[in-house]
Amino acid sequence: MSHEEQIDLRIRRTHHFLQEAMIELITEKGFEAITVGDIAERAMINRATFYRHYQDKYDLVARIFEETADSLVAHMLPFHKDTDQIDLEHPPEIWVQVFEHVAEQRHLYRAMLGKNGSPWFTARMREYIVKLILENEQRWKPSAGSRQQIDQALPEALPVMQLSHVLIGTIVWWLESEKRYTPRQIATWFWHFAFYGYLSARGYEVPLPGKDR
Amino acid sequence: MSHEEQIDLRIRRTHHFLQEAMIELITEKGFEAITVGDIAERAMINRATFYRHYQDKYDLVARIFEETADSLVAHMLPFHKDTDQIDLEHPPEIWVQVFEHVAEQRHLYRAMLGKNGSPWFTARMREYIVKLILENEQRWKPSAGSRQQIDQALPEALPVMQLSHVLIGTIVWWLESEKRYTPRQIATWFWHFAFYGYLSARGYEVPLPGKDR
DNA sequence: AGTGGTTTGTTACCTATGCAACAAAGAGGG
DNA sequence: CCCTCTTTGTTGCATAGGTAACAAACCACT
Numbered sequence: 001m002s003h004e005e006q007i008d009l010r011i012r013r014t015h016h017f018l019q020e021a022m023i024e025l026i027t028e029k030g031f032e033a034i035t036v037g038d039i040a041e042r043a044m045i046n047r048a049t050f051y052r053h054y055q056d057k058y059d060l061v062a063r064i065f066e067e068t069a070d071s072l073v074a075h076m077l078p079f080h081k082d083t084d085q086i087d088l089e090h091p092p093e094i095w096v097q098v099f100e101h102v103a104e105q106r107h108l109y110r111a112m113l114g115k116n117g118s119p120w121f122t123a124r125m126r127e128y129i130v131k132l133i134l135e136n137e138q139r140w141k142p143s144a145g146s147r148q149q150i151d152q153a154l155p156e157a158l159p160v161m162q163l164s165h166v167l168i169g170t171i172v173w174w175l176e177s178e179k180r181y182t183p184r185q186i187a188t189w190f191w192h193f194a195f196y197g198y199l200s201a202r203g204y205e206v207p208l209p210g211k212d213r
Numbered sequence: 214m215s216h217e218e219q220i221d222l223r224i225r226r227t228h229h230f231l232q233e234a235m236i237e238l239i240t241e242k243g244f245e246a247i248t249v250g251d252i253a254e255r256a257m258i259n260r261a262t263f264y265r266h267y268q269d270k271y272d273l274v275a276r277i278f279e280e281t282a283d284s285l286v287a288h289m290l291p292f293h294k295d296t297d298q299i300d301l302e303h304p305p306e307i308w309v310q311v312f313e314h315v316a317e318q319r320h321l322y323r324a325m326l327g328k329n330g331s332p333w334f335t336a337r338m339r340e341y342i343v344k345l346i347l348e349n350e351q352r353w354k355p356s357a358g359s360r361q362q363i364d365q366a367l368p369e370a371l372p373v374m375q376l377s378h379v380l381i382g383t384i385v386w387w388l389e390s391e392k393r394y395t396p397r398q399i400a401t402w403f404w405h406f407a408f409y410g411y412l413s414a415r416g417y418e419v420p421l422p423g424k425d426r
Numbered sequence: 427a428g429t430g431g432t433t434t435g436t437t438a439c440c441t442a443t444g445c446a447a448c449a450a451a452g453a454g455g456g
Numbered sequence: 457c458c459c460t461c462t463t464t465g466t467t468g469c470a471t472a473g474g475t476a477a478c479a480a481a482c483c484a485c486t
Contacts, residue, residue, distance in 0.1 A: 048475080
């Protein structure tokens with residue numbers, strides 16, 4: 001945020017159009033069928049220039065994801081204090097923000113996660129989500145002291161991985177759905193599912209529906 | 214057609230995006246309100262680069278028109294032989310092509326000719342149409358030998374100018390119309406009007422409606 | 427296995443574009 | 457009127473990108 005943003009206009013332009021072309025092409029013909037030549041032609045960028053910036057199409061698609069994900073995180077940073085009401089009906093704001101981000105970048109995610117997309121991208125996105133969850137886990141604990149005894153046999157990584165699959169599944173369903181639900185609505189539904197599944201699996205004491213409100 | 218098309222990709226790209234930005238901006242804020250800086254920013258082109266290619270925004274808009282108009286003419290060239298049936302119900306194919314061209318470039322023409330557009334562009338377009346008409350006049354004569362005595366007092370330029378106004382008016386009405394008429398339909402209606410007005414003013418013998426068919 | 431056609435990376439040289447800074451000319455507006 | 461702010465053109469220098477050509481890998485046949 002500090003010393004950024006003085007990148008040569010040509011570079012920003014090149015990145016912009018290569019990324020845009022990539023997303024279009026994935027939508028049209030699927031990730032695997034795309035050649036570097038296709039991307040370059042669509043973007044009106046010389047193929048040699050492509051290789052000055054990206055190793056191959058995998059690198060390109062990875063960087064697309066990383067950049068948009070980073071922009072998500074940057075956009076999330078100002079919000080740290082939603083410790084107020086965290087219950088079944090009120091998903092933490094971070095999740096609402098995630099879905100808002102997805103809505104903004106819906107072309108990208110529909111292209112990448114859909115059946116024409118890149119399983120490789122999907123896997124990479126899951127890794128990122130797992131990281132995001134672990135880094136922010138303390139935000140979601142209903143109350144700090146309420147953790148119960150954990151099932152010692154349960155691998156630590158499993159519930160997080162399960163949760164990431166739920167998230168991706170929710171996104172894919174949302175983006176392919178006819179009706180246009182709001183990010184907050186989707187976040188709430190995601191939260192309904194995650195609340196019991198994830199939190200109770202991790203040994204948190206979960207209030208039953210209707211119990212404390 | 215022969216030795217064309219080996220222009221540096223960067224130049225083609227620069228032209229493309231500057232022209233695209235120009236059309237967008239005219240649609241959004243009107244021709245007069247646009248600054249060179251606006252165009253450059255929208256197109257992701259440095260302002261200095263703008264001046265390497267165009268004198269000012271007037272030059273840019275002129276070149277946009279000339280290039281699309283040239284593409285129209287180039288696209289028309291293969292068709293020389295529509296001498297068959299030229300009557301009230303069958304406009305010469307050249308006019309159908311003109312309206313097809315307008316349909317393809319409808320963003321440009323709606324932006325330029327509409328009330329946010331450029332009167333200057335409109336005038337320039339009229340000049341071009343006049344040239345086009347004069348160069349192709351012999352195609353429209355119903356029969357070569359049927360020209361009557363011409364009103365000697367009538368300035369040669371007037372009927373052509375009148376016709377160009379009719380054409381522009383027809384285009385503007387078409388592009389702003391809710392319903393989507395086909396180019397051929399519009400060409401026919403244009404022809405209905407032009408047939409008697411223009412041809413008879415120029416001293417051609419015009420068959421009366423229903424007379425010879 | 428061989429063969430023609432595509433795609434991939436990579437290179438050396440040239441050119442279009444970016445950048446920053448400038449003077450000068452509008453354009454308000456107090 | 458003067459003053460500030462924007463916009464216009466223009467310039468010298470630095471650099472990203474274009475071009476063409478190349479070898480290598482890949483692929484689909486047959």
